Amino acid sequence: MTIGVAVIGAGMAGRAHAAAYRAATSLYDSNLPPVKLISIGDVMPQFGQAAADRFGYERTDADWRRIADDPNIHAVSVVVANHLHREIVEGLLAAGKHVLCEKPLSDTLDDARSMVAAADGASSIARIGLTFLRNPAIAAIQKIVASGQLGKVLHFSGNYWADYSSDPMSPISWRYKGGMGTGALADVGSHISYVAEFITGQPFSTVSGARFVTSITERPVPSGAVQGHSSATASDKFDAVENDDYAGFIAELGNVAGAIQVSRVAAGHPTSLEFEVYCEKGAARFSQARNGEFQLVLNEDPYGQRGFRTIQVGPSHPYIAGGLPVDAPGVNVGQNDQFFFQNRAFLQEVAGLPETEALPYCPDFRDGLHNMEVIEAVIQSGKNNGANVEVPSSNPSYLKGRK
Numbered sequence: 001m002t003i004g005v006a007v008i009g010a011g012m013a014g015r016a017h018a019a020a021y022r023a024a025t026s027l028y029d030s031n032l033p034p035v036k037l038i039s040i041g042d043v044m045p046q047f048g049q050a051a052a053d054r055f056g057y058e059r060t061d062a063d064w065r066r067i068a069d070d071p072n073i074h075a076v077s078v079v080v081a082n083h084l085h086r087e088i089v090e091g092l093l094a095a096g097k098h099v100l101c102e103k104p105l106s107d108t109l110d111d112a113r114s115m116v117a118a119a120d121g122a123s124s125i126a127r128i129g130l131t132f133l134r135n136p137a138i139a140a141i142q143k144i145v146a147s148g149q150l151g152k153v154l155h156f157s158g159n160y161w162a163d164y165s166s167d168p169m170s171p172i173s174w175r176y177k178g179g180m181g182t183g184a185l186a187d188v189g190s191h192i193s194y195v196a197e198f199i200t201g202q203p204f205s206t207v208s209g210a211r212f213v214t215s216i217t218e219r220p221v222p223s224g225a226v227q228g229h230s231s232a233t234a235s236d237k238f239d240a241v242e243n244d245d246y247a248g249f250i251a252e253l254g255n256v257a258g259a260i261q262v263s264r265v266a267a268g269h270p271t272s273l274e275f276e277v278y279c280e281k282g283a284a285r286f287s288q289a290r291n292g293e294f295q296l297v298l299n300e301d302p303y304g305q306r307g308f309r310t311i312q313v314g315p316s317h318p319y320i321a322g323g324l325p326v327d328a329p330g331v332n333v334g335q336n337d338q339f340f341f342q343n344r345a346f347l348q349e350v351a352g353l354p355e356t357e358a359l360p361y362c363p364d365f366r367d368g369l370h371n372m373e374v375i376e377a378v379i380q381s382g383k384n385n386g387a388n389v390e391v392p393s394s395n396p397s398y399l400k401g402r403k
Contacts, residue, residue: 001033003032003075003351004038005021005035005073005076006061006076007039007040007051007076007079008042008076009042009102010047010050010051011047014042014079017102017339018054020339020340021037021077024344028323028344028359032348039066039067040055040057040059040060041062041063041064041067064092068097074097074098076092077099077102078092081174082104082107082174085111086111090114093119093126094118098125099119099124099125100127101365102129103191103371104190105369109369109372115368116365116369125350126364127365128363128367130363131338132195133363133398134319134342134345135338136318136333137286137317138198140318142198145284146201150284151282153201153277153279154278154279154280155256155258156196156256156257156259156275157258157259157276157278158260158276159262159272159273159275160188160273161269161272161274162262162269162271165216165245168219169220169234170219171219171222172219172238172239172241178242179379180214180383181243181244181247183241183264184245184264185375186375187264188264188271189375191273194396196251197253197398198398200256200277203254203370203391203395204374205252205390205391205393206252206377206388206390206391207374207389208386208387209249209250209381210386211249212246212382213245213246213247216245216265217241218238219239219241220234220239221234221238222235245263246264247261247262247382248260249381272287272288272289273287274287281298281300283296283297284297291335292330292331292332294310295308295309295311313329314327314329315328315329319333319341319359323341324337360398361397363398364397373392377389
């Protein structure tokens with residue numbers, strides 16, 4: 001068996017998926033069948049061709065339907081604008097393709113629910129990419145918390161600071177359209193939200209105190225195509241920004257208190273997911289700015305010597321042993337590695353490997369819907385002056401135990 005793969009979308013995250021499939025067979029022991037890199041799909045042929053040439057794919061397709069109709073393609077990543085997810089994903093599932101969809105699942109709950117129904121009725125696998133579940137330091141903290149070493153979880157504080165929109169002359173694109181909650185909250189807030197659940201072991205139950213701010217209210221219209229977060233030549237015309245540059249809220253995750261802030265205009269933070277989790281017997285914290293380490297404090301240490309100690313991730317922590325060419329302590333990891341681990345896990349499931357012989361499977365579409373329901377609850381809180389809003393009950397797959 002050979003697994004033929006394709007990636008629809010040649011932007012920043014699309015290139016990450018393209019590279020991840022290329023790297024997947026080089027990670028860990030070789031229990032994957034051969035992987036054939038067939039197509040990069042993009043409506044802008046020059047972008048698709050550039051990505052295909054760079055990562056060794058056979059061709060580019062301007063119409064995703066060519067990928068759906070190709071019997072030699074079995075697994076497809078969908079990495080396009082959120083509002084395009086439903087049509088493409090449902091078409092691929094109907095064609096029998098295995099699908100790995102980028103988060104958020106879609107731009108509306110109705111579309112997300114339709115995608116869940118399509119996945120439930122499909123003969124193929126439908127998964128969503130929640131890449132920070134694959135971060136070795138984050139996964140190590142989760143294991144420590146889940147083991148009970150730190151005792152009962154008390155509260156969680158998380159931020160995701162990014163500066164990709166801090167330049168007011170960055171041109172308008174689809175990322176700036178839609179109502180409040182579809183901006184920074186949906187883009188990077190979706191990440192810190194599922195990380196909060198993963199670390200605390202509890203799903204969101206209620207949110208409150210939500211606030212949204214549009215700091216830069218208009219942006220120039222581009223004179224050409226905009227790819228990912230990259231700059232483009234701006235015209236002298238401006239268009240209104242419709243969604244949030246900043247969002248913040250407080251939450252309850254079961255009996256755990258939480259507070260989350262996100263921004264896409266945080267100058268000096270190219271991309272920085274960070275959190276602290278406080279427990280009865282100690283605490284742990286992580287910052288993406290120092291991706292290859294985490295910090296831990298244990299209350300059992302003598303008073304006067306108690307404080308955060310820095311721990312370098314290494315082969316005794318998740319994903320490192322065999323997952324990196326040099327899998328020694330202190331060898332750093334980055335966000336690209338998270339895509340490598342994620343896409344290998346997807347291919348292992350496509351190949352039919354049991355989870356006991358593979359990396360933890362990727363979250364399913366119901367997990368993606370739950371993530372959107374958390375975002376929607378925050379939106380409703382913001383619309384109602386910070387009112388307390390319940391999150392629909394859910395039991396995400398990533399809370400059921402991971403390696």
